[in-house]
Amino acid sequence: MSRSDDVLKLHRLAHAGGSAALLEWLAARLGGWAGVVDAEEGRGPQSAVRGVAEMNARGVRSAVLHGSGSATLLFALDGGRALAAVLEQPHDPGAPTLLADAAVPLALVLRAEEAVLRDERAALAESRAREAVLHLLMNGRLSIAHQIAEALGPALPEPMRMYVVECRTGQRAEVARLCQELTAGRAWIVRCPVYVRHLIVLVPAGPAAVSADHDPLAGALVQVAPDCTVGVSAEMHLREAPAAYTQAFHALTVARGRGERHARFGPGPELALAAHEAGAGWAEALLAPLHAHRPRRPQDPAGRNCAPPPTPG
Template sequence: MSRSDDVLKLHRLAHGGGSAALLGWLATRLGGWTGLVRHAGAGDPADPGGPGGPEQGERPPGAAVRGAAEMSARGVRSAVLHDAGSATLLFALDDRRALAAVLPLPHPAEAPALLADAVAPLALVLRAEEAERREARAAVAEARSREAVLRLLMGGQLPIAHQIAEALRPSLPDPMRIHVAECRSGRLAEVARLCQELTGGRAWVVRCPVYVRHLIMLVPADEPAVSAGHDTLAGALTAVAPDCAVGVSGELPLSQAPAAYTQAFHALAVARGRGERHARFGPGPEPELAAREAGADWAGTLLAPLHAYEPRRPQDPDGQELRATAHAWLNFGSHATRLLKVHRNTLAARLRLIETLLGLDLTRLGDQAALSLALRLTPGAGRGSGAAPAGAPGLDAVLRDPQVTDWARAHLSRLTGPDAPAGARDTVRTWLAHDARLVPAAAALGVSVPGARKRLARIEALLERSLLQSPSGRYDLWLAHRAEELAE
């Protein structure tokens, strides 16, 4: 093989296979060890380890290490050192690394020229690979930062969320609508790019930390949402990705991001069954709006021990963290570990502490619904807000309020309307009576579990609320049923 053929091969390998392929070919071509070795004292935080030989991370031979140290000490760009039965050839790539070959004697005559020719393409491909690694690390860092902003928004910590978001760009929109897109994970980047393009880069986009097929988009409220009865952004997103479904919240201030996300999630449950594959959040109002006057004191009293809680150890969660844990668990169940970045045992321990502080049994749907409503009625509560009003009413007193009764009847009216499937009201009542657990509810209804699931899926479309997947409308259904029982 001629020298020109070798040079051509080196460049092809650098372009197509990278540094590992190039070093591997050199080792085979020369019949010895070939790889990278650091100069004495050189350190590179951007490339820990790096390729040492044909395989990434291979430790270089002692002869190569000694040769690099000698070359660095002498301040030369190339060197040849002989040991008993072997020769070490070194060529500097930059001020940190050298290309080294440890070859048995006698080594091929073309070895020095071949290694010298390999320096330029190898140095270029190494720089390209380091740039790719830095870009990948930056992308991971940005994704985690965006996820942190989402967690702060869901926890009501707007000032810190704004500070982080300003560094990432764009600014968080306020007021806004939340779009939740569901599609194959391979499509998410394409959907995110299209959303940014259609909104002029004003949308704030983050991958959902809980559901890997979901993309969450905070879109400025002044973006044209509906044109000629058609949701323009959601329609464009589903058009580019036919397997994609999009749920859209109503227009809300940024401080109500948790409510907006829940609305968009409910709309997504409706969108899955529609031909156009997108839907806007259905009719309200929500229970926290109906119960705002009657329930504020009750919610403050219930949550006072949580807000006033101070941990005995600095590393333990405080009241604010416990509140965020409760909110995440109510919305996502066991999947809350992905949002909170904690182990399932840690989540279980926090929930037991919350039960103890509040005197609740969170295995019961009624207590879950009470906690959910209380959290929604106190969106701005946090550290130090532990003062509870004296003589606050109980939950039943709140649910007897005429505004709540009106909301409950309106919320349940669809279950007995002309479009309701047969037995919808009984199905929901039985499901709620068994704490929204599908298996015992199916047994009580005398149907199979898939049959019960199909019934609830039809009721999801009727109510325009997600029931089977969290965030679920089961808490509001329980509250509505209880309010109606009390009114009767």
Template structure:
């Protein structure tokens, strides 16, 4: 009777201890998943415990962690036995160690790891049951983590695909964009309104998801260039979303473009970006692009003929080596750099040295010094004029840039660009600041030095000009090219 009572008491104690261990495992899983559970298991058993890949690769020896050559060889042999005999557990003895292996369960087609424990002989009586319980908990935990890894991988793949569609649209490759977008949702609309949402980087992921929820028919893409921007391409016929996006959080701004054909996505982006500059000075925190005529369109066919001549060396270029960028890639590089400045490296996914080398090559082909704002403005106008439909092109001899800028339509355009500044009481101060900024190739430091102002004071003046123009000036895409061309046109006609 005494022996039976003692055995019964020991059995009750073991069951109570096992239950307590299971509860402790659950707490460890909730605290930190498989890693937390493995740490608890190592502390609880005092043994070397790991999740081991079951692919049959050699197990690295870790003497400091308690895994010597004998134990590593036992694990390797045991994994082979598990695979060949489809066992659910295994104990394999060596001279000094016993290795216990428990393959984790997983869905069909998924290779799960195995729980391995290296124990000094003899093996404690309670250890196999404890490891079996741990393997069961680890199986559920590992499967949940595996599913989460797959979900994140799918999200990253979809995000990259959406970013690829955005790149294709920005570069005018509509057919390829439609092909890639066909595997995703929603379909690309023929007419769009582009939105740029500015928010703190820490909330961008969450805000992107919320934007996608409230605009189900829109394309929502975290900006590949600016970490505080979200880009949205919405169907033109949909209700205006700027106010809706601005209401999602108190610390965001929204800029909206005009309604444009899908082929003009790059124009829509620039318009939405400029609208952000206007939104910064409005209590509603959102603004729509205040449309003004484009210089290339204001001049008309003559600008297209001029652009064709300017860009001819670039379009005719053929790379000497297969690994070198061709004409199309150089055009895309120049367009990206004119839009994003040094941030073009993030847009094009290239190293800054690669960008510098390409820009140097482009400058040599076109006989331009792309460090100068004057030549940057010329090239920006040439790209815009080159996009004028071929049916509207002038077949006569191309003009020079100064000839184009002195045409009445160009002069009228220039005065409209500068009018918001010139009508202000402090017009003289603002015009001098702008002129100095443009003469210093859009560089803030030299501008501040020439004006005998601090960098902060100069930035504030330029921000005032941004607000008046309702255009971005300090951050690319910038209106500085248009402003340089406008001042050049006015100076040519006024004889200054």
């Protein structure tokens, strides 16, 4: 295999498989051990760890250490680390050139992987902070909740409507982005710490944003995210966050059985007024066996001790 083939292979591996795939191929290609060594961490063969420490102390970019029957080849990366290979003697004469060529794509892919890791840690920290704000709201500690929320952005809406959005596992980040777009960045969004498929969204309550049968935001959300189901609370103040969550959660249960896949919690007619005589008749027929019951033993409760239900209306 020519040097150009090796270089092309290294870049392809770095792009497709990352640092792990590149190092694995290097080890197989050279017939030895290959890895990234940091003297402060002290991981890896001792000859490589000592070699990196000496390189850093002398300020050199490459080194070769000969031991009993082996050679340790080192090429500096950033952050005091080095690409190291421990090879039995005699080793491939092209090993130094191959390692030097590998150091460049390896350094780049390591930076990219570390950037992704930092982003993931930052996202996790923000998610935990948003969960903390939610807990503060649920416990009535509004002042501290406001302070943390304003640092994260946006400010907590007052008054607000609370939305509980149910989506597929792994889809919450995309749905959160859609919520931000649909509310022009005004929604305050937190991943539910209990249900892994739920997002809790606090949205400023507009003067006529929602009717009893229609919610523009919920309707738009289920249109762009067809697998979502949305429950919406009534307009409430932040101090009423526990009640708002209960309302939105109940509305979500209703929404699962609706073709629109969204529902808003709202007042309805009293059951007695809605049922009228039909309700009274149904209740009387259902409870008739209980009222007609006669106990076998004197100490058992009798039907005559059970008060009949009140008549609706």
